Amino acid sequence: MDGIARRSRPLGLSEIQHFSCLSPRRPAWxxxxxxxxxxxxxxxARFGARLAPEPVxxxxxxxxxSLDxxxxxxxxxxxxxxxxxxxxxxxxxxxCDQNGMVIRRH
Structure with missing residues (x-):
């Protein structure tokens, strides 16, 4: 195991309904x-869970x-x-010890 907490399931459709590209009549791409x-x-989510309860x-x-x-x-x-x-x-x-918007899992 690489030390990253694994989710029991991927994020579901109900959790991302706000994405406009989920309309059933959108192109395949x-x-x-x-x-x-x-x-x-x-x-x-896995990165935040691994660092919990520390904010990042x-x-x-x-x-x-390595996000672009x-x-x-x-x-x-x-x-x-x-x-x-x-x-x-x-x-x-x-x-990085910088002050600003952070996220954490508690």
Whole structure:
């Protein structure tokens, strides 16, 4: 095991209903986008669970998970906030000691 907590199941459709690309009449390529979004959400959730209960900022999430864009980490942390024990707030990142918006799982 690589030290990353595994989810018992992937994030479900009900957990990402707000994505506009989930409409049943969208082109097939949008299904691949949803798959990529789900993968990023799952990676961020596992990363946050591994560091629990320590808070971590979006730039550190993007750097540690090798995401191309910090906005991907930010979007994922926004989506996770308030679900699965995650909360988002202003605080100090455990990894870089910078003050700003962080997410943690408690």
């Amino acid at each position: 949008e299904g691949r986008i949803v798959g990529q979004i789900m993968k990023i959400l799952d990676e961020v 900022c979006d730039p550190c999430i993007a750097q540690k998970l 864009d910090m906005a991907l980490a930010s979007d994922a942390s926004h989506e996770l906030a308030g679900s699965h024990g995650f909360e988002r707030f202003k605080g100090v990142c455990r990894l």
